[in-house]
Amino acid sequence: xxxxxxxxxxxxxxxxxxxxxxxxxxxxxxxxxxxxxxxxxxxxxxxxxxxxxxxxxxxxxxxxxxxxxxxxxxxxxxxxxxxxxxxxxxxxxxxxxxxxxxxxxxxxxxxxxxxxxxxxxxxxxxxxxxxxxxxxxxxxxxxxxxxxxxxxxxxxxxxxxxxxxxxxxxxxxxxxxxxxxxxxxxxxxxxxxxxxxxxxxxxxxxxxxxxxxxxxxxx
Ligand code: ADP
Ligand code: MG
Numbered sequence: 040x041x042x043x044x045x046x047x048x049x050x051x052x053x054x055x056x057x058x059x060x061x062x063x064x065x066x067x068x069x070x071x072x073x074x075x076x077x078x079x080x081x082x083x084x085x086x087x088x089x090x091x092x093x094x095x096x097x098x099x100x101x102x103x104x105x106x107x108x109x110x111x112x113x114x115x116x117x118x119x120x121x122x123x124x125x126x127x128x129x130x131x132x133x134x135x136x137x138x139x140x141x142x143x144x145x146x147x148x149x150x151x152x153x154x155x156x157x158x159x160x161x162x163x164x165x166x167x168x169x170x171x172x173x174x175x176x177x178x179x180x181x182x183x184x185x186x187x188x189x190x191x192x193x194x195x196x197x198x199x200x201x202x203x204x205x206x207x208x209x210x211x212x213x214x215x216x217x218x219x220x221x222x223x224x225x226x227x228x229x230x231x232x233x234x235x236x237x238x239x240x241x242x243x244x245x246x247x248x249x250x251x252x253x254x255x256x257x258x
Pocket of ligand 2: 083084205
């Protein structure tokens with residue numbers, strides 16, 4: 040599903056240069072649940088952002104399916120992200136003015152689906168994450184765990200090839216975190232490819248494979 044080769048990411052700040060990813064290579068299989076762990080500052084989010092095409096690496100190759108992502112034009116890249124990839128972030132990143140169902144339907148409408156179709160689909164995936172009774176709630180009226188479930192529903196609404204999650208349970212208490220984690224495990228069981236950054240060693244053991252980063256390299 041993903042082939043990463045000799046990935047390098049450097050950040051420039053003034054005269055100094057910070058090497059964050061140092062020649063990282065690995066593959067991810069279709070249907071795999073890959074956990075990325077490592078200390079704070081080891082480059083986990085940076086790696087996820089490069090794989091998720093949210094940022095451009097300094098050098099190296101990222102192939103997703105048969106696509107060399109480096110060859111995509113900016114428009115093709117945006118479309119590819121919208122159609123093929125899904126994202127879950129630590130802070131949920133919901134639009135505060137939109138209800139749960141509107142948050143989930145919006146990316147579908149942006150992809151050209153009719154509002155009625157998008158709403159039907161959004162209601163279905165919200166039901167799937169256990170939020171059937173919360174369709175018309177604003178994020179501010181939902182608990183952290185519920186907000187994260189809305190964000191997972193948004194990430195899966197368009198049947199993405201790959202879901203990228205960056206410490207999706209970091210802001211949740213352990214009980215709620217388990218509920219959210221179980222949704223990922225359920226999706227994984229259904230064959231969804233998932234790449235998840237987590238600092239919880241316990242969660243990493245549930246993954247098919249664990250990739251540990253240390254100072255920008257794979258241990
Ligand atoms: P992790 O997610 O493992 O905690 P990050 O990938 O966020 O680590 O960060 C790795 C290193 O890169 C850190 O030293 C961080 O300060 C630095 N870094 C991350 N993003 C930027 C940026 N946009 N500009 C400069 N340095 C950055
Ligand atoms: Mg991070």
